[in-house]
Amino acid sequence: xAESKTFNRVVGIIRPYVKNQEALAHVSAxxxxxxxxxxxxxxLVDIILEMENEFDVELGxxxxxxxxxxxxxxxIIDAKTGA
Amino acid sequence: xxxxxxIVDRLAAGVPSERFVARVLTPTERALAAEAxxxxxxxxxxxxxxxxxxxxxxxxxGELPFAHRRFHVDPAAAVVRHERGQVTVRWAEDGAALVxxxxxxxxxxxxxxxxxxxEEAEAVPYALxxxxxxxxxxxxxxxxLAKWLLATMLGREPDAFEIRRPERPAPARGAGxxxxxLDGLRLEQVSLSLAHDGRFVSxxxxxxxxx
Numbered sequence: 033x034a035e036s037k038t039f040n041r042v043v044g045i046i047r048p049y050v051k052n053q054e055a056l057a058h059v060s061a062x063x064x065x066x067x068x069x070x071x072x073x074x075x076l077v078d079i080i081l082e083m084e085n086e087f088d089v090e091l092g093x094x095x096x097x098x099x100x101x102x103x104x105x106x107x108i109i110d111a112k113t114g115a
Numbered sequence: 116x117x118x119x120x121x122i123v124d125r126l127a128a129g130v131p132s133e134r135f136v137a138r139v140l141t142p143t144e145r146a147l148a149a150e151a152x153x154x155x156x157x158x159x160x161x162x163x164x165x166x167x168x169x170x171x172x173x174x175x176x177g178e179l180p181f182a183h184r185r186f187h188v189d190p191a192a193a194v195v196r197h198e199r200g201q202v203t204v205r206w207a208e209d210g211a212a213l214v215x216x217x218x219x220x221x222x223x224x225x226x227x228x229x230x231x232x233x234e235e236a237e238a239v240p241y242a243l244x245x246x247x248x249x250x251x252x253x254x255x256x257x258x259x260l261a262k263w264l265l266a267t268m269l270g271r272e273p274d275a276f277e278i279r280r281p282e283r284p285a286p287a288r289g290a291g292x293x294x295x296x297l298d299g300l301r302l303e304q305v306s307l308s309l310a311h312d313g314r315f316v317s318x319x320x321x322x323x324x325x326x
Contacts, residue, residue, distance in 0.1 A: 052251070067289060070251060072312055073166060074128060074135075077183075081134050093182030100289065 038087075038106045038115055045082045046102070049075040061103025087113055116226055116321030117306045118218050119170030119202075121163040124313025125211040130155050131162075139165070139183035147190065156213070160206055161188045163215035168195035168202040170308050171217050174292060175199070177283050216308070216319040228319040229264050236260040236316050241273045257309045257316035264318045265295060265305070278307065295320075 043059055050056055051070045055063075065071050071079065080096045083089070083105060089112040091099075099105045109115070136145060136158055144161055151157035165186040173179045179199065187196040188204075195202045195217065204217045209230060216228040236256035247258045262273040276297055280290040295305040304323045310316070 064289065074123075074131075074162065077135055077138055078132070081132070081138065093184060094180055097180045097182060 036106065036110075036115075038109055038113075039102065041086060042083065042102055042105045042109070045086055046071065046079055049079060059102060061101060061106065063102050064100055065102065065105075066100070083109060089113060116218050116220075116323055117171050117174050118216060118226060118228075118308050118319045118321040119167040119174075120214065120216040120228060120308040120310050120317050120319035121166035121170070122215075122230065122310045122312050122315050122317040123159045123163050123213040124315050125156070125159060125213055127313030128159055131158050141184050141187055144188060156208075157190075159213055160190070160215070163206070163213055164188045164190075164195050164204045164217065166310075167204060167215045167217035167308070168197065170292070171202050171219055172197060172199045174306070177291060211313075212315045212317075214310075214315075214317045216317075218321060226319065226321040227264055227268055228317065229260055230315060230317045231256070231260050232314050233311070233316055234314075239263060239273075244277050247278055253311040253316060257311050257318060260316050261293070261307060261309060261318040261320070264320050265307070268320055268322070269297075269305075271297065278309075 046065060047056060049071045055069050065076060080091055084091060087109050089109060095108055140161060148154050148157045165183050165188060168186050169181050185197060193204050195204055200219060202217045202219055204215055206215050212230055214230050218226060233253050233256045236259045237252060239259040241259050241262045243255060243258060258278045261278050262276045265276045266273040276295060279294045279296055283291040293307045293309050295302045295307050306321045306323055308319045
């Protein structure tokens with residue numbers, strides 16, 4: 033997953049919201065957006081909205097709630113876009 | 116009493132976008148926000164209430180989905196309604212710090228909430244265990260603030276308390292709510308909630324079964 037185009041685009045969306053930029057150097061599918069990258073919950077909503085724009089998809093409330101890690105986001109987007 | 120809290124650093128939070136507001140507020144809440152003298156402050160008050168209420172209800176169900184629009188804030192009644200229960204909330208503002216604390220039911224019982232800047236709380240000279248000190252500056256700061264709060268409520272030395280956040284059992288992921296330990300024993304009767312955002316930290320504690 034770390035090599036996928038979706039993964040890299042998701043990391044690019046998250047990057048501006050990450051307080052600890054050093055943590056981005058070691059991201060993987062299992063990286064928690066809130067706990068590992070220290071993104072706060074309000075900014076996570078902004079990230080969900082940006083992912084909707086970037087990938088032209090809509091994430092329902094329950095789907096958005098499942099986005100805890102970068103891998104979660106990639107899996108949901110890939111499922112929606114058929115990637 | 117089961118407590119929850121949330122804090123917003125208004126300067127760091129900025130002005131929420133229209134899509135953000137549409138994503139997290141119900142139509143009724145959006146109408147109220149449109150009429151509010153300071154719409155931005157109003158949105159963040161509702162946001163903090165939803166976050167604090169979620170922390171309360173998630174104590175009973177760690178897998179409770181957090182869909183903001185399913186948490187209905189009634190600012191006039193100072194309650195948050197959800198299909199799982201009604202949570203009472205209170206707000207306080209000090210400069211850019213907006214804090215909301217929440218509890219189940221109408222009677223808070225013994226409950227306390229404190230707010231500090233990260234720098235203020237980090238300067239408190241309380242010892243942290245290895246686990247407590249493993250987080251970032253805000254995590255350490257809010258634990259120091261919590262120890263001060265617990266010491267005040269329970270009449271013990273701050274260093275006697277340990278704040279733990281054990282990983283939740285599978286299939287849940289991530290750390291569970293904070294636990295309070297004293298002299299190596301978990302204090303089941305103490306409910307503790309921690310929050311940090313931007314420059315601020317906040318801790319709220321209540322005593323279960325005490326009214």
